[in-house]
Amino acid sequence: MLNLQYKANRIGIFDSGVGGLSVLREVVALLPRERVCYVADAAHCPYGSRPADEVLRLSLRMVRFLLDKDCKLIVVACNTATAAAINALRKTFPDVPFVGMEPAVKPAAAQSKTCRVGILATAGTLQSRLFNQTKARYAAGVKLHVVAGNGLVELVELGREDSPEALELLRTYLQPMLDGNVDELVLGCTHYPFLQSSIEKIAQGRMSIINPAPAVAVQVKRMLEHSNLLNDEPTSQPFYEFFSTGNVEALMQLQKKHLPLPTERRSFQALTSL
Numbered sequence: 001m002l003n004l005q006y007k008a009n010r011i012g013i014f015d016s017g018v019g020g021l022s023v024l025r026e027v028v029a030l031l032p033r034e035r036v037c038y039v040a041d042a043a044h045c046p047y048g049s050r051p052a053d054e055v056l057r058l059s060l061r062m063v064r065f066l067l068d069k070d071c072k073l074i075v076v077a078c079n080t081a082t083a084a085a086i087n088a089l090r091k092t093f094p095d096v097p098f099v100g101m102e103p104a105v106k107p108a109a110a111q112s113k114t115c116r117v118g119i120l121a122t123a124g125t126l127q128s129r130l131f132n133q134t135k136a137r138y139a140a141g142v143k144l145h146v147v148a149g150n151g152l153v154e155l156v157e158l159g160r161e162d163s164p165e166a167l168e169l170l171r172t173y174l175q176p177m178l179d180g181n182v183d184e185l186v187l188g189c190t191h192y193p194f195l196q197s198s199i200e201k202i203a204q205g206r207m208s209i210i211n212p213a214p215a216v217a218v219q220v221k222r223m224l225e226h227s228n229l230l231n232d233e234p235t236s237q238p239f240y241e242f243f244s245t246g247n248v249e250a251l252m253q254l255q256k257k258h259l260p261l262p263t264e265r266r267s268f269q270a271l272t273s274l
């Protein structure tokens with residue numbers, strides 16, 4: 001039985017792999033009292049090259065797992081899964097508040113001085129109806145340079161986000177944007193914020209980098225407040241439970257490097273039965 005009304009229940013977060021940690025990082029900063037259950041579907045990563053109906057099936061499995069863990073709100077911390085599944089998830093679980101990712105086309109278009117915006121995302125996200133609707137709604141009057149960042153998710157999963165390989169691959173995606181006078185770059189995949197320092201080396205200040213994760217954390221807070229589910233108990237202690245359907249080590253390494261958490265406040269577990 002779901003007990004979604006219990007304020008101390010956890011926030012559930014899922015992604016195909018380690019990318020959702022870029023969202024978790026913002027959730028932890030904004031909502032330090034909340035307990036979180038994070039699941040990485042590493043056995044099926046990357047999602048970006050899979051057909052939408054398969055991503056939907058995998059997302060349903062992740063959500064069922066999180067609901068079994070008594071989560072009160074679920075963050076689909078994956079642009080690809082949001083595009084393929086969020087509508088169906090909301091229909092299937094009408095009582096569950098969901099927060100998804102959306103490529104930040106709107107703020108990028110508003111901020112661009114050259115009226116040229118770059119979007120780096122997975123092939124799955126770029127082919128989706130959600131992305132095309134967002135583009136039609138918010139990108140009027142700007143030229144979009146849309147690029148599928150094939151291979152980047154895999155490098156981040158391997159912990160090679162700062163490697164010469166990552167820099168080289170990013171250069172092939174970003175140089176044409178720079179040559180085309182793009183001044184705003186939207187990170188349309190939750191793995192990509194971990195590539196930020198490599199991106200900055202290439203961009204040399206010529207493009208602003210837009211990571212939608214902080215806005216997603218604000219939306220999580222807003223929805224918890226709205227449903228009266230925010231854990232505002234001053235003595236409450238957070239705990240972060242991490243699960244992976246594949247290599248747990250990747251999750252542990254990235255967490256250590258990019259989101260340090262006290263050892264006694266976190267646990268890691270491989271999911272063999274999912």
Ligand code: DGL
Pocket residue numbers: 015016017019020045046047048049077078079080081122125153188189190191
């Ligand atoms: N982090 C995902 C996203 O935001 C994952 C991509 C993938 O698994 O291909 O799209």
